[in-house]
Amino acid sequence: xxxxxxxxxxxxxxxxxxxxxxxxxxxxxxxxxxxxxxxxxxxxxxxxxxxxxxxxxxxxxxxxxxxxxxxxxxxxxxxxxxxxxxxxxxxxxxxxxxxxxxxxxxxxxxxxxxxxxxxxxxxxxxxxxxxxxxxxxxxxxxxxxxxxxxxxxxxxxxxxxxxxxxxxxxxxxxxxxxxxxxxxxxxxxxxxxxxxxxxxxxxxxxxxxxxxxxxxxxxxxxxxxxxxxxxxxxxxxxxxxxxxxxxxxxxxxxxxxxxxxxxxxxxxxxxxxxxxxxxxxxxxxxxxxxxxxxxxxxxxxxxxxxxxxxxxxxxxxxxxxxx
Numbered sequence: 628x629x630x631x632x633x634x635x636x637x638x639x640x641x642x643x644x645x646x647x648x649x650x651x652x653x654x655x656x657x658x659x660x661x662x663x664x665x666x667x668x669x670x671x672x673x674x675x676x677x678x679x680x681x682x683x684x685x686x687x688x689x690x691x692x693x694x695x696x697x698x699x700x701x702x703x704x705x706x707x708x709x710x711x712x713x714x715x716x717x718x719x720x721x722x723x724x725x726x727x728x729x730x731x732x733x734x735x736x737x738x739x740x741x742x743x744x745x746x747x748x749x750x751x752x753x754x755x756x757x758x759x760x761x762x763x764x765x766x767x768x769x770x771x772x773x774x775x776x777x778x779x780x781x782x783x784x785x786x787x788x789x790x791x792x793x794x795x796x797x798x799x800x801x802x803x804x805x806x807x808x809x810x811x812x813x814x815x816x817x818x819x820x821x822x823x824x825x826x827x828x829x830x831x832x833x834x835x836x837x838x839x840x841x842x843x844x845x846x847x848x849x850x851x852x853x854x855x856x857x858x859x860x861x862x863x864x865x866x867x868x869x870x871x872x873x874x875x876x877x878x879x880x881x882x883x884x885x886x887x888x889x890x891x892x893x894x895x896x897x898x899x900x901x902x903x904x905x906x907x908x909x910x911x912x913x914x915x916x917x918x919x920x921x922x923x924x925x926x927x928x929x930x931x932x933x934x935x936x937x938x939x940x941x942x943x944x945x946x947x948x949x950x
Contacts, residue, residue: 652902655888658938659909662916669919676798683800684790686911688713688863689881690804693889693907694811694900695855696882701815702848703828703895704749704756708764709856709882712738713875715771716860721780721870739853746849750842764879771872778871782864790865803862804904807855811900814851821898824848828895881910884935910935 663673672678692709699706716735723731745763749756792799815821823844826834835841863874887893888909889902913934917927 652890652899652905654938654941655890655902655905655909658888658934659905659912662909662912662934666912666916666919669916676795677793679798680793680800682915683798683804683908683911684866685914686908687800687803687807688859688866688875689878689885689911690807690904690907691855691859691862692875692878693882693885693903694807695852695859697811697886697889697891697898697900697903698815698824698848698852698855699756700883700886700891700893701825701828701895701898702845703893705760705883705893706852707757707761707879708767710876710879711764711767711771711872712853712856713860713863713878714872715767716857717864717867717874718771718775718780718870718872720782720786720861720864721868722774724786725781725783735857738857739850742849742853743846746846747842750845768872771870775870775872778869778874780870782868782870786861786865787868788865789862790868804908807858808900808904810855811898811903815898815900820844820847825896825898828897830896882907885910888935888938909938 666682667673670678673682692713696706696709715738719731719734723734741763745756745759748754749759794802813821815824823834823839824847826839827841827844827848831841834844859878860875864870867874885906886903888906889904890899891897891903910931913931914927917930922930
């Protein structure tokens with residue numbers, strides 16, 4: 628009788644594996660806590676339900692958009708059109724949703740269809756995603772400017788009321804952030820197709836040998852990401868009560884940074900919803916902190932970039948020590 632020897636990882640190996648997989652999100656959490664403490668020192672009123680609501684409100688659309696970027700990056704791609712697509716959704720919400728709801732819904736469905744086509748082109752033709760999505764970003768910008776050359780319009784009452792919802796027992800943004808994180812977790816970690824999406828970014832050949840359609844998997848990933856971007860745009864429109872194609876222009880780079888801060892990878896194969904959320908909130912809190920210290924706007928981007936680089940440097944050091 629042949630005996631099979633099962634190799635059980637040692638405690639040290641398990642500890643290193645846990646540190647390697649969890650350290651990115653942990654570093655993002657440490658950075659977030661540090662920034663939050665500084666914010667509280669400068670503005671103690673933050674430690675209240677209204678204070679946390681105001682502080683975290685702007686992070687809600689960013690978290691949804693970051694989860695969308697995470698899905699795209701998990702298959703090894705990058706979407707450079709996130710910012711203008713989120714902005715376009717705010718324009719659709721303000722210019723079409725009230726007076727022409729059917730046209731607004733058809734517009735959103737058209738966005739999903741376009742993302743499906745983009746995914747098919749990237750997979751079948753081998754065109755780099757950054758090229759296709761960069762080109763589409765200008766398309767979104769052009770459509771948005773055609774619908775609304777200047778910021779304006781009015782969002783529906785039910786959408787505006789969403790941002791005014793203020794439960795007394797918990798900051799409303801926390802609930803929205805939890806919902807975004809749970810959606811990202813269910814889509815990429817819990818659902819069966821989430822495993823296929825991650826495998827597409829790291830083991831595409833193996834996935835194809837298993838009989839799974841790579842085109843269908845990438846299309847699914849892109850469409851799911853588009854759904855999250857639409858949520859981000861609607862939530863942003865609920866806060867601004869108007870439409871502006873440039874309302875989220877900075878989201879493109881911020882979502883990429885949030886995914887990387889949270890432990891994601893440019894090469895794909897990794898989807899860490901909690902880490903991505905922590906990265907997005909950290910970036911949002913940095914903006915709040917820099918505003919509280921009255922740093923000139925010309926220097927805020929530089930300071931934000933320096934903090935992000937410091938956290939990423941800590942991630943690289945931690946991962947090397949964990950090997």
